[in-house]
Amino acid sequence: MHRWLRNLHLFAGLFSAIMTLQYGLSTLFMSHRSWFGEPKPLISEASYSVPAGSAGSARSLALHLMDVHGLRGELRQGRETENGFVLRLALAGIQHDVEYSRASGQAKVKTTRRDSRQTLIAIHHMGGVRFSNWVNNAWGVLVGAVSVGLIVLAVSGIYLWFKLKRERTAGALILAASLVYSLTLIAILRNA
Amino acid sequence: MTNWIKRLHTWFGLVNFVILLIFGVTGLLATARRPGEQKQPPAVVTETAFTLPPGVVSDRDAADAIRRRLDIPAAGFNFRRDERNLLVATYYTPSGPRRVTLLEKQGLLRIETRRNSIWQYFSVLHETLPREAGDVRIRLWGYYTELSSWCLLGMSLSGLWLWLSSRPRLRWAWASFLAGSGAFALLWLLSR
Numbered sequence: 001m002h003r004w005l006r007n008l009h010l011f012a013g014l015f016s017a018i019m020t021l022q023y024g025l026s027t028l029f030m031s032h033r034s035w036f037g038e039p040k041p042l043i044s045e046a047s048y049s050v051p052a053g054s055a056g057s058a059r060s061l062a063l064h065l066m067d068v069h070g071l072r073g074e075l076r077q078g079r080e081t082e083n084g085f086v087l088r089l090a091l092a093g094i095q096h097d098v099e100y101s102r103a104s105g106q107a108k109v110k111t112t113r114r115d116s117r118q119t120l121i122a123i124h125h126m127g128g129v130r131f132s133n134w135v136n137n138a139w140g141v142l143v144g145a146v147s148v149g150l151i152v153l154a155v156s157g158i159y160l161w162f163k164l165k166r167e168r169t170a171g172a173l174i175l176a177a178s179l180v181y182s183l184t185l186i187a188i189l190r191n192a
Numbered sequence: 193m194t195n196w197i198k199r200l201h202t203w204f205g206l207v208n209f210v211i212l213l214i215f216g217v218t219g220l221l222a223t224a225r226r227p228g229e230q231k232q233p234p235a236v237v238t239e240t241a242f243t244l245p246p247g248v249v250s251d252r253d254a255a256d257a258i259r260r261r262l263d264i265p266a267a268g269f270n271f272r273r274d275e276r277n278l279l280v281a282t283y284y285t286p287s288g289p290r291r292v293t294l295l296e297k298q299g300l301l302r303i304e305t306r307r308n309s310i311w312q313y314f315s316v317l318h319e320t321l322p323r324e325a326g327d328v329r330i331r332l333w334g335y336y337t338e339l340s341s342w343c344l345l346g347m348s349l350s351g352l353w354l355w356l357s358s359r360p361r362l363r364w365a366w367a368s369f370l371a372g373s374g375a376f377a378l379l380w381l382l383s384r
Contacts, residue, residue, distance in 0.1 A: 007364070013351045014365055015372035022376070023215070024344035031321040031338060093384030119384065127222025135382045140223055142375050147219025154212035157205040167202055175206040182210040185333045189286050190313060192265045192329065 002163060009156040016149035019142065026124040029117050042113040050100060050107050058085040061100050065089070065107060071096050074133040091135055092122040194357050201350040204343040211318070211340040218318045221311050233288055233312075235304040242294070242301040255281035258292055258301060265327045266290075267320050286316040286333075 029036055054064035058078030065071040066089070073089030073096060084100040093114050100107040114122060129140040161171050205212075242261060248254050255271040258281055266283035274280050279294040288308040292301055308316065321334050355365055 010355060010359070010362075010365055011368040013348075014355060014369040017348050017352060017369065018373040018376045020344050020348045024341045024348065027321070027337070027341035027344075031341070091383040093380070113384065119380070123380075123383075127219065128225050129223060130226050135379060138375075138379055139383070142379065143219050144223035146372075147216045147223065149216075150212050150219065151216035154205070154209050154216065157202075158209065161202050161206060164202065167199065170199075171202060171206050174203055175209060178207045178209060181332075182336055185329060185336070186210075186317070188329055189265055189317070189333060190310075192263065192285070192287070 005156050005159055009153060009160055012149040012152040012156070016146045016153065019146040020150075022120055022123060026120040029121055030124075036117060039118045040115045041118060042115075044111050044113075046109045046111070048107045048109065049105055052102075052105060055085070055100055055102070055105075055107075058087045061085055061098070061107065062087055062089060065096075065098065065109070069109075071098075071109065072133070072135075074131045074136050091133070092126060092139065093119040194354070197350045197353050197357075201347060201354060204347040204350065208340050208343045208347065211336065214314050214318050215340075217311065218315045221315055231309075231312075233306040233308055235291075235306050238303050238305070240301050240303065241299055243299050244294075244296070251279050254279055254294065258294065259283060259326070262290075262292070262301070262303070264290055265329045267316075267330050268326065286320060286330075287313055 048065065048069050050061060050064055055061045058080065059075065062071075062075045062078065071089050073091045073094065076088045076090055078085065078087035084102040085098075086100070087098045089096040089098070095112045095114070097110045097112070098107050099110075123139065126136065126139040127143050129137045129144070131137050131140070158175075161167060161175075164171070240262075242258070244254055245257055248257050251271055251273070255269055259266055259269060264283045265285050267285065269281055269283040271279060271281040274293070279296070281292050281294070283290045283292065286308070288306040290306070291304040294301060317333065318337070320330060321337055355362075355369075359365060
């Protein structure tokens with residue numbers, strides 16, 4: 001049992017290690033923006049001709065831009081405007097904002113490539129497996145697996161600590177302080 | 193050195209026990225959620241007597257006075273004037289948003305309380321950071337999430353050290369590490 005749990009803890013930890021580092025780092029990026037300076041996204045613009053038959057809706061326009069012009073991402077915020085359509089195609093590291101004009105038959109595409117820090121923050125907010133884009137779904141699967149990993153790590157970690165007889169006293173004090181602090185606040189904030 | 197790293201790894205885990213479970217549950221919820229899905233809990237409406245303290249002039253100060261009077265553990269709030277020119281302030285708390293309308297002439301507050309489910313509550317808790325401090329209870333919880341993000345980094349790095357210093361040739365360990373970090377690296381490349 002002990003050996004099995006020790007291996008499980010190790011394997012779950014190693015599988016989750018990079019994502020856990022990512023969560024820790026991106027949380028610091030979000031909570032201490034002033035430490036890290038302004039983000040530096042790369043912004044570029046392009047214009048594409050779109051045949052009227054391919055621009056019957058925001059969705060068909062998005063499909064055309066993906067098939068013919070190689071844009072990628074999850075279709076978000078697609079809506080009709082007075083002149084045509086606006087839509088957004090987004091992945092964690094890149095975002096295309098499209099404005100299509102029926103009169104000119106042109107789609108103006110503003111592409112924002114996030115820097116590494118912004119990409120880490122975007123990955124922090126990924127979750128779910130019901131997107132139309134498979135890359136975002138794959139992130140969702142990874143987030144789900146790591147979430148299970150975190151629960152396994154927490155529970156198996158308690159068992160492994162308890163088996164370390166020399167660490168019991170100090171560990172018990174730390175665990176008790178942590179439990180009292182966190183559970184008290186959880187109860188207070190829930191009922192306030 | 194390795195003994196101390198092992199000790200620190202254990203302590204980080206014990207400090208983080210509760211919040212690791214919250215992170216795990218939040219990640220699983222995000223995985224199960226449909227894109228854009230946000231269930232609004234039903235509102236409970238109450239009224240209470242209230243008079244603005246002397247010296248309060250601006251709407252911001254009035255909204256803050258209401259927050260203090262109702263003892264709302266708000267991580268943040270916003271306010272506006274509605275179509276009847278009444279001050280409406282919305283307070284964001286982990287247990288759900290509260291919208292308060294100030295009926296100044298009647299000396300009343302109209303309070304709409306929406307209570308999040310316990311799972312939504314955990315989800316909001318996990319994103320509460322000290323920079324959003326407006327209330328001492330929120331600030332205290334924020335310190336815990338801040339500490340946990342440092343501990344996450346410490347746990348990940350110390351865990352990698354302990355693996356490489358104790359069982360570097362374990363094939364399943366390498367397989368777990370490469371599966372997690374390989375998936376991350378591949379999705380990172382595909383997302384940019």
